[in-house]
Amino acid sequence: MQAPTKHEIVPHSAARPDESPIGDRLLAVAAGREVPAEVHDQVLAERPVLEIDRFNLWYGAKQALHSITMPIPHNKVTALVGPSGCGKSTLLRSVNRLNDLVQSVRITGDMRLNGDSIYDPRMDVIELRKRMGMVFQKPNPFPMSIYENVVYSLRIDGENSRGVLDEVCELSLRGAALWDEVKDRLHDSALGLSGGQQQRLCIARAIAAEPEVLLLDEPCSALDPIATGKVEDLIQELRGRYSVLIVTHNMQQASRSSDYTAFMYLGRLIEYGPTTEIFTKPILRETEAYVTGRFG
Amino acid sequence: MSSDAMTASEGSKGGRRRLRSAYTNVAAQGEPWVWLTGGALATALAMITGLLCFIVVRGASTFWPQPLELVELVDGRKTLGEISSREQAAQGPRRLVRSENFELTGSHYEWFDDAQIAVSSRPEWATAVERLEGGRFHGFPSRLMHGDEVVAEGPGKTWQAFERLHAAARRRWREALRIDRHDRGDLQRQLRAARLAVVQADLRSGDDSPDYAAARAAEQAVTTRVAGRLEAVDQEAARLRQENAGWGLEFETASGDKQTLPLDGIVHAWQPNRLSWWGKLGIYLARWQEFLADDPREANSAGGVFPAIWGTVAMTLIMAILVAPFGVLAALYLREYAGRGPVTTAIRIAINNLAGVPSIVYGAFGLGFFCYVIGAGIDDLFFKASLVADGQPTFGTGGLLWASLTLALLTLPVVIVATEEALAAVPNSMREGSYACGAGKWQTIRRIVLPRALPGIMTGLILAMARGAGEVAPLMLVGVKKLAVDLPIDGTFPFIHPEREFMHLAYLIYDVGFQSPNSQAAQPMVFTITFLLVTIIALLNLAAIWLRSRLKRRFVAQQF
Numbered sequence: 001m002q003a004p005t006k007h008e009i010v011p012h013s014a015a016r017p018d019e020s021p022i023g024d025r026l027l028a029v030a031a032g033r034e035v036p037a038e039v040h041d042q043v044l045a046e047r048p049v050l051e052i053d054r055f056n057l058w059y060g061a062k063q064a065l066h067s068i069t070m071p072i073p074h075n076k077v078t079a080l081v082g083p084s085g086c087g088k089s090t091l092l093r094s095v096n097r098l099n100d101l102v103q104s105v106r107i108t109g110d111m112r113l114n115g116d117s118i119y120d121p122r123m124d125v126i127e128l129r130k131r132m133g134m135v136f137q138k139p140n141p142f143p144m145s146i147y148e149n150v151v152y153s154l155r156i157d158g159e160n161s162r163g164v165l166d167e168v169c170e171l172s173l174r175g176a177a178l179w180d181e182v183k184d185r186l187h188d189s190a191l192g193l194s195g196g197q198q199q200r201l202c203i204a205r206a207i208a209a210e211p212e213v214l215l216l217d218e219p220c221s222a223l224d225p226i227a228t229g230k231v232e233d234l235i236q237e238l239r240g241r242y243s244v245l246i247v248t249h250n251m252q253q254a255s256r257s258s259d260y261t262a263f264m265y266l267g268r269l270i271e272y273g274p275t276t277e278i279f280t281k282p283i284l285r286e287t288e289a290y291v292t293g294r295f296g
Numbered sequence: 297m298s299s300d301a302m303t304a305s306e307g308s309k310g311g312r313r314r315l316r317s318a319y320t321n322v323a324a325q326g327e328p329w330v331w332l333t334g335g336a337l338a339t340a341l342a343m344i345t346g347l348l349c350f351i352v353v354r355g356a357s358t359f360w361p362q363p364l365e366l367v368e369l370v371d372g373r374k375t376l377g378e379i380s381s382r383e384q385a386a387q388g389p390r391r392l393v394r395s396e397n398f399e400l401t402g403s404h405y406e407w408f409d410d411a412q413i414a415v416s417s418r419p420e421w422a423t424a425v426e427r428l429e430g431g432r433f434h435g436f437p438s439r440l441m442h443g444d445e446v447v448a449e450g451p452g453k454t455w456q457a458f459e460r461l462h463a464a465a466r467r468r469w470r471e472a473l474r475i476d477r478h479d480r481g482d483l484q485r486q487l488r489a490a491r492l493a494v495v496q497a498d499l500r501s502g503d504d505s506p507d508y509a510a511a512r513a514a515e516q517a518v519t520t521r522v523a524g525r526l527e528a529v530d531q532e533a534a535r536l537r538q539e540n541a542g543w544g545l546e547f548e549t550a551s552g553d554k555q556t557l558p559l560d561g562i563v564h565a566w567q568p569n570r571l572s573w574w575g576k577l578g579i580y581l582a583r584w585q586e587f588l589a590d591d592p593r594e595a596n597s598a599g600g601v602f603p604a605i606w607g608t609v610a611m612t613l614i615m616a617i618l619v620a621p622f623g624v625l626a627a628l629y630l631r632e633y634a635g636r637g638p639v640t641t642a643i644r645i646a647i648n649n650l651a652g653v654p655s656i657v658y659g660a661f662g663l664g665f666f667c668y669v670i671g672a673g674i675d676d677l678f679f680k681a682s683l684v685a686d687g688q689p690t691f692g693t694g695g696l697l698w699a700s701l702t703l704a705l706l707t708l709p710v711v712i713v714a715t716e717e718a719l720a721a722v723p724n725s726m727r728e729g730s731y732a733c734g735a736g737k738w739q740t741i742r743r744i745v746l747p748r749a750l751p752g753i754m755t756g757l758i759l760a761m762a763r764g765a766g767e768v769a770p771l772m773l774v775g776v777k778k779l780a781v782d783l784p785i786d787g788t789f790p791f792i793h794p795e796r797e798f799m800h801l802a803y804l805i806y807d808v809g810f811q812s813p814n815s816q817a818a819q820p821m822v823f824t825i826t827f828l829l830v831t832i833i834a835l836l837n838l839a840a841i842w843l844r845s846r847l848k849r850r851f852v853a854q855q856f
Contacts, residue, residue: 096732130734140725143748143850153733156743189850205733215732 026286029266038283039070040273043260046073049243050095050213055109057087057094059102064090066268067109072213077235077244079258079275081251081291087267088247092215095245096132097125114212130157133206134215138222139198141190141205146182149190149201153209168208176204177234196227200234207242214238216246220253232257251291255279263287348830355827358820359583361568361576364422364434366550367393367408368415375406376422376434376550385409396432400553404431404817418569421451423547425557425565426583428593431817433557435547441556443542455567458545462559465540469560472536479529483522490518496681563599587824591781592799596808597818601825603781605832607696607798610784612765612836614700614794615707619760622704623711624746624753630712631719632741644716651709659770662702667693667774671795690795694775696784697794702774703767707760714756718749747850754844758837765833768802776800778807801829 028035048071057065065087072078080088090099097118099105111118118128130153141149148155150172151165159165169186173179178200182193190201199219206214216235220228235257238244248254254261255275262272263282271278271287282288289295362378369375377395389410396404425433437454440447440461448457490511497511543559563586566579590600634640671691675683679690691697722745730740768776777797784796809815809822 098728098731101728101731126734126736129732132732134729134732136725136729136732138725140723140729142726142729142744144743152730152735152743156733156735156739202729205729209734 025270025284026265029268029270034067035268035270037069037269038271038273038287039269040271040277040283042274042277043071043073043272046071046076046260048072049074049114050245051112052091052095053110053112055091055094055111056107057090057099058106060104064267065094066266068269070262070269070272072243072245073260074243075240076259077239077246077257078260078262079254080245080247080262080264081249081254082264082270083290083295084249085266086264088264089217091264092134092217092245092247095213095215096129096134098134100125130209131211132213132215133203133209133211135199135202135206135217135219137218139195139202141193141198141201143191144189145187146190146193146201147186150204150208152205172204172208173201175207175238176200177230177237178204194227196223196230199223199227199231203231203234207238212243214242214244216244218247218249221249228253251279251293255291261291263290265290351823351827351830354820354823356824358824359580359587361424361566361571361579363418363568364424365393366415366417366419366422367413368417369408369412370414371412374550374552375408376419376436377406378424380405387411394432396434397549397555398431400549400551400555404814420570421455421567422569423455423565423567425547426563426598427557428561428563431594431598431814433547433555435549435555437545438548438554439546440559441542441544441546454545458559458565461543462562462565465543465560466563468536468540472533472540475529475533475536480526480533483526483529486518487522490515492681492685495685499680499684588828592779595812596778596804597812597814597821601799601801601804601828603783604799604801604804604825605828606783607776607780608765608801608829608832609836611696611700611703611771611798611800612761614696615703615764616757616761618700618704619707619711619764620753620757623708623756623760624715626708627712627715627719628741628746631716632737632745647709647712651713654769655706655767656769656773658702658706659773662698662705662770662774663694666698666701667691667695671695671698693795694773694777694797695795696775696798699771699775699798702770703764706767706770707764710760710763711753711756714759715749715753718752718756719745721752722748751844751848754840754847758840758844761836761840762833765836766802766829768800768806771800771803776803778803778811801825801832805829 025035050072052068052070052072055065055068056063068091080091082088093099094107095111095113095118099107107119110120113128113131117123142152144152147165147169150169151159154165154168170179170183173182178197181197182201190198193201199222203216203219219235220231223231232253235244235246239257239259246254246258258275260273261275261278263270263278265286271282271284273282278287279291282291364376365379367375367377375393375395377393380392380394382389382391387409390407391410393406393408394404395401395406398404419436421436423435423437425435427433437451437458439449440454440457447461448454494508494511494515497505497508501507540558540560544556545559545562545565546554546556548554564579564583566575568576571579587600588605589602591603592601593599630640630643634643671689671693674691675689682688682690683692726744726748727740730744735743775797777799780797780799782793782796784793784798785791786793805822805825808818808825812818
């Protein structure tokens with residue numbers, strides 16, 4: 001018979017509610033109970049670009065998102081934080097319906113992009129995706145030149161006018177703070193760029209089509225600290241010009257570069273408010289526990 | 297005493313422990329596995345390089361002039377020839393002499409026991425002659441004749457005169473052949489076309505129609521015009537042949553027989569015992585040139601293999617061009633569009649099994665389907681006149697197109713499997729990136745997936761080409777012939793004749809090596825053809841690999 005060591009993990013159910021660092025609300029979530037989200041008033045006062053409305057999503061029999069309702073403010077940076085597997089990326093990929101590509105996905109509820117229902121059966125998915133830009137965890141430049149990467153979304157629309165393409169290319173690359181580094185080798189392969197440059201190229205590609213929402217899925221998780229710094233600076237510059245929805249694991253990044261922060265846990269929205277409030281005086285102590293790194 | 301026992305037992309314990317640790321050490325470092333895997337690789341490499349070296353050495357040395365030995369036997373018999381091999385027989389050492397002069401001796405090779413041989417020498421004027429007909433001839437030049445007139449006498453003078461006159465005689469001979477084959481053939485084809493037009497008119501509108509009468513009249517006109525031209529052409533050829541007639545080179549063989557060889561029937565003649573190294577090199581290159589650029593002679597056992605080189609390369613390229621789009625499209629559907637399910641799995645297994653079907657089965661299918669169904673249908677629609685007039689099918693028999701299609705079918709599984717793997721290796725993140733930009737499925741495939749998968753697809757194509765170029769069995773059924781000197785591309789309308797039968801190097805190896813009446817004399821030729829075939833396949837593959845590496849640099853650079 002071994003004596004319990006101090007490193008032994010105590011199951012949630014065994015812990016007394018008031019002693020648990022993650023709090024009653026999260027325990028209730030873990031037990032599968034319906035829990036209302038705490039949404040601060042400032043969020044509701046903003047003009048939304050995207051409204052997520054009682055959105056549920058299942059992968060087969062497993063429910064990944066539980067009745068998410070949250071407005072995403074116009075021309076602000078909104079960060080989604082939460083422990084791994086809480087559904088942040090799934091929510092992001094639902095916005096531009098990339099989850100359609102996964103078989104066995106089922107949804108209820110809706111989202112509205114500037115008032116247009118995203119999950120309306122009459123909605124043309126391709127046209128919808130052209131209204132958004134997305135940047136992924138790992139840089140994924142296409143196997144073509146830097147120039148062609150940036151103007152890809154115009155090319156697939158059949159835009160072939162040299163003047164238009166040149167202008168968009170320069171504007172987007174300047175917008176992604178990459179122009180000075182690549183202006184002399186626009187027609188070299190994009191695969192020759194460094195990881196950080198590739199990620200900024202992906203951002204340039206995403207903003208080339210003037211998206212209504214920019215979706216960033218942990219854009220810095222595959223980058224070294226210096227490249228991460230540059231991409232964060234870039235997100236700062238995009239603030240105010242684009243509506244950005246960013247998923248991140250990095251609390252500092254969320255606190256530095258976002259205007260609003262939403263905390264998710266096990267497929268539910270727990271608390272959503274201005275970043276300063278979430279990080280300094282959240283309504284829930286569960287949120288405080290997470291953003292200060294005491295669990296997750 | 298007890299302490300001694302202690303140490304002994306401790307020692308044995310320690311020994312056992314060391315033994316175990318030595319074993320675990322070996323297993324951990326994997327030394328034996330390095331030897332095992334390295335040994336397997338070395339064995340494979342040794343077999344491949346051994347085979348290649350054998351082919352290269354035997355194939356490349358065929359045309360090098362060997363010294364001619366005059367072998368005098370104890371019983372006074374004399375033979376002149378190249379020593380092809382020596383061996384240790386039961387009765388003592390013996391050597392194989394390539395004696396040739398088939399019309400006099402009745403054999404090409406002869407074995408001599410060393411004990412039988414009195415003297416063996418290399419006489420200065422011994423000459424080897426490669427003739428148009430009758431195989432090699434070995435002897436000593438004695439006189440150069442023109443009719444009954446003796447132009448030169450004695451080996452030295454005769455050889456000088458031969459070297460002076462031979463080239464012109466050969467030029468005239470070539471010109472006469474060209475006239476017969478090209479000019480005369482052209483006229484014959486015009487006649488045939490006019491004749492077929494008459495039959496066509498008959499078939500179309502009956503033999504009492506104005507069409508038919510017009511065709512008849514046209515045929516008459518062509519016949520009279522061609523008859524005049526034919527006469528002129530024949531006269532020209534006859535004049536050239538007349539000029540060559542009578543010129544002959546008289547030889548005395550080792551056994552004392554005299555034989556006069558027509559001057560224009562001598563392809564090459566050399567005196568290996570007199571030649572310097574550079575002289576030998578000249579003969580060597582001249583014989584290679586003939587081999588690569590000329591038509592075959594003497595049941596393919598001599599002369600060149602140009603039509604076979606042409607046929608092999610053309611068939612392989614057409615096959616690659618046909619199989620690439622089919623294979624890539626099929627693999628695209630399987631990988632990108634078809635859902636995952638038992639049906640897709642079954643199809644995939646079936647494709648893999650197709651790669652294991654014996655190639656002769658594809659040949660039988662090609663003959664039955666392409667030649668006898670599709671080809672016969674084409675003949676019926678477009679080439680009926682030829683079928684009725686000459687009983688000769690055009691597309692309804694084996695030909696370059698059908699052979700290429702059959703091989704395309706044979707290599708299709710290789711391309712499909714390789715393409716599927718290449719498509720699967722395209723990272724999903726690229727596809728998602730493209731969709732996120734608002735691209736449709738086909739746009740994503742065309743702009744992102746295919747370029748990225750292209751090097752992998754090329755690998756499949758290279759494998760398919762290597763397999764297809766070396767096939768023989770199916771080709772025998774669908775269009776490869778022992779002799780077909782008319783190339784599928786020539787100067788007669790419509791210039792490209794994909795229905796024509798063709799020659800193929802791999803089939804030539806089989807034909808010359810195993811179907812030739814005199815396989816021993818043809819053996820060096822077999823090695824040379826094999827060497828050539830291996831070289832051509834290697835060159836085709838190198839070209840494809842070069843193309844692939846260029847594509848790779850463009851589309852799949854290393855990340856980070």
